[in-house]
Amino acid sequence: MKAIVVGTGYVGLVTGACLADVGIHVACIDIDQEKIDRLKQGILPIYEPGLEEIVHRNAEKGRLQFSTRLDEHIAGADAILIAVGTPPDEDGSADLKHVLNVADEIGEKLQDYAVIATKSTVPVGTSLKVKAAVEAAMNRRGQHIPFDVASNPEFLKEGAAVRDFQSPDRVVIGTESERARSVLEQLYKPFQLNRHRVIYMDIASAEMTKYAANAMLATRISFMNDIANLCEAVGADINQVRSGIGADPRIGSKFLYAGAGYGGSCFPKDVKALIHTGREHGQRLRLLEAVEAINNDQKQLLFKKLQAALGKDLQGKQIAVWGLAFKPQTDDVREAPALSLIDALIKAGAIIRAYDPVAVEEACKHIPHPVTYTRDEYEALEQADALLLLTEWPEFRLPDWERVKSLMRRPLVLDGRNIYNPAQLRQQGFEYHGIGIPLR
Numbered sequence: 320m321k322a323i324v325v326g327t328g329y330v331g332l333v334t335g336a337c338l339a340d341v342g343i344h345v346a347c348i349d350i351d352q353e354k355i356d357r358l359k360q361g362i363l364p365i366y367e368p369g370l371e372e373i374v375h376r377n378a379e380k381g382r383l384q385f386s387t388r389l390d391e392h393i394a395g396a397d398a399i400l401i402a403v404g405t406p407p408d409e410d411g412s413a414d415l416k417h418v419l420n421v422a423d424e425i426g427e428k429l430q431d432y433a434v435i436a437t438k439s440t441v442p443v444g445t446s447l448k449v450k451a452a453v454e455a456a457m458n459r460r461g462q463h464i465p466f467d468v469a470s471n472p473e474f475l476k477e478g479a480a481v482r483d484f485q486s487p488d489r490v491v492i493g494t495e496s497e498r499a500r501s502v503l504e505q506l507y508k509p510f511q512l513n514r515h516r517v518i519y520m521d522i523a524s525a526e527m528t529k530y531a532a533n534a535m536l537a538t539r540i541s542f543m544n545d546i547a548n549l550c551e552a553v554g555a556d557i558n559q560v561r562s563g564i565g566a567d568p569r570i571g572s573k574f575l576y577a578g579a580g581y582g583g584s585c586f587p588k589d590v591k592a593l594i595h596t597g598r599e600h601g602q603r604l605r606l607l608e609a610v611e612a613i614n615n616d617q618k619q620l621l622f623k624k625l626q627a628a629l630g631k632d633l634q635g636k637q638i639a640v641w642g643l644a645f646k647p648q649t650d651d652v653r654e655a656p657a658l659s660l661i662d663a664l665i666k667a668g669a670i671i672r673a674y675d676p677v678a679v680e681e682a683c684k685h686i687p688h689p690v691t692y693t694r695d696e697y698e699a700l701e702q703a704d705a706l707l708l709l710t711e712w713p714e715f716r717l718p719d720w721e722r723v724k725s726l727m728r729r730p731l732v733l734d735g736r737n738i739y740n741p742a743q744l745r746q747q748g749f750e751y752h753g754i755g756i757p758l759r
């Protein structure tokens with residue numbers, strides 16, 4: 320089989336590499352010449368556990384190619400997967416220009432039958448727009464090559480992307496064509512070894528499934544953050560409450576962690592886009608409006624906690640930040656709580672020393688302010704008035720607390736991911752604040 324993946328970012332590169340790894344011939348296409356040149360030299364644009372080895376192995380075998388030229392690879396492709404970005408437009412809607420540009424290019428270059436499947440997260444109706452754009456481009460060149468469109472949303476999580484792709488909970492395929500269904504069935508067949516389910520549905524439902532899944536997960540997080548803040552006010556402990564409710568199989572124990580708010584390239588943008596779709600159709604999604612508002616507040620919660628502990632004026636205060644990525648095991652800082660918090664702190668006159676095991680390079684691109692990035696977590700603590708833990712990297716879990724205390728000016732710990740034991744830290748002389756953890 321031969322597949323083309325257009326867009327070689329988090330989704331495209333993981334998809335291309337994992338498909339090549341089961342023997343499919345894959346060409347990963349991107350418009351970013353530098354990204355493609357580096358990939359050809361074996362340099363990956365992202366940090367994702369396990370990915371580099373798969374890319375290198377399959378590139379060496381010649382099964383995985385990288386190019387900016389769709390026309391040079393399109394002949395004989397059974398499936399063309401669109402995996403370009405769909406960033407939020409000014410009004411919150413998903414910007415489809417990259418997806419439709421790709422559709423247009425496919426229409427110009429297609430030589431024989433292929434299934435054109437959209438893996439990007441796109442609003443209901445986009446696959447039909449893709450179809451129309453491909454047809455329009457073919458009309459312009461006066462040729463009619465048969466093709467089908469399908470919606471094939473991706474559910475991988477960053478930091479566990481390879482595992483999620485190779486062993487998915489489900490693969491959703493939305494198509495109205497038997498031929499397309501059979502091509503995509505073949506494409507994903509090698510992964511059925513991993514007990515996953517392929518769920519077929521109509522195109523609109525597949526497109527909606529992706530947004531509904533992310534919106535549901537974001538809702539759980541905002542719900543827990545709201546309850547956490549109440550726990551703190553009434554003297555209850557969100558961690559104990561989480562264990563208590565998560566034991567009910569109707570609720571389940573996953574995705575119930577209170578914290579400094581959800582970030583990443585998906586939840587914030589997809590919740591926004593779904594709210595926008597609702598408005599467009601006269602169906603206000605009031606629950607999701609609240610989910611978004613709670614999350615925006617939650618991202619500033621540690622700022623308020625810091626002011627409560629150190630006083631309103633943060634001018635000249637030295638703040639150590641542990642973790643910049645929006646979650647562990649990734650270098651992605653898009654919409655990371657660390658970004659908005661550092662912005663607010665610097666505007667308030669605070670001085671930041673930050674450490675992250677892999678995300679510093681990305682953070683530098685996104686944080687316009689002067690921040691001192693340190694070589695390890697201890698260096699960030701020198702003369703600090705407070706430590707903010709923002710990403711639960713494994714290496715932050717068991718620090719040498721005596722050393723931490725000796726380096727800091729004031730032993731104040733604000734744990735934005737609830738990874739530390741409050742009683743133990745308080746016993747060791749720290750002032751500890753978590754999210755939804757009683758003050759004493």
Ligand SMILES: NC(=O)c1ccc[n+]([C@@H]2O[C@H](COP(=O)([O-])OP(=O)(O)OC[C@H]3O[C@@H](n4cnc5c(N)ncnc54)[C@H](O)[C@@H]3O)[C@@H](O)[C@H]2O)c1
Pocket residue numbers: 325326327328329330331348349350351354402403404405417420421438439440441473474475476477584585
């Ligand atoms: N990142 C995730 O964890 C994740 C998971 C599931 C779904 N998604 C969705 O998948 C889509 C892609 O997300 P991502 O994080 O991989 O994006 P990304 O920004 O990492 O990568 C997108 C790539 O597309 C390329 N591109 C843009 N226009 C192009 C064109 N016309 N031709 C060829 N390449 C082009 C860009 O240069 C970039 O390399 C989005 O819709 C996102 O919502 C993302």
Ligand SMILES: O=c1ccn([C@@H]2O[C@H](COP(=O)(O)OP(=O)(O)O[C@H]3O[C@H](CO)[C@@H](O)[C@H](O)[C@H]3O)[C@@H](O)[C@H]2O)c(=O)[nH]1
Pocket residue numbers: 440473474475476477478533536540573574575576577578579580581582583584585586645646
């Ligand atoms: O209990 C939890 C779980 C997660 N988070 C936060 O939620 C954000 C998103 O985490 P996660 O979902 O693990 O990462 P993503 O890589 O953004 O993955 C989500 O977004 C992808 C893109 O659409 C989907 O494919 C995935 O299924 C979906 O989990 C991060 O900031 C986490 O810190 C919490 O605060 N509490």
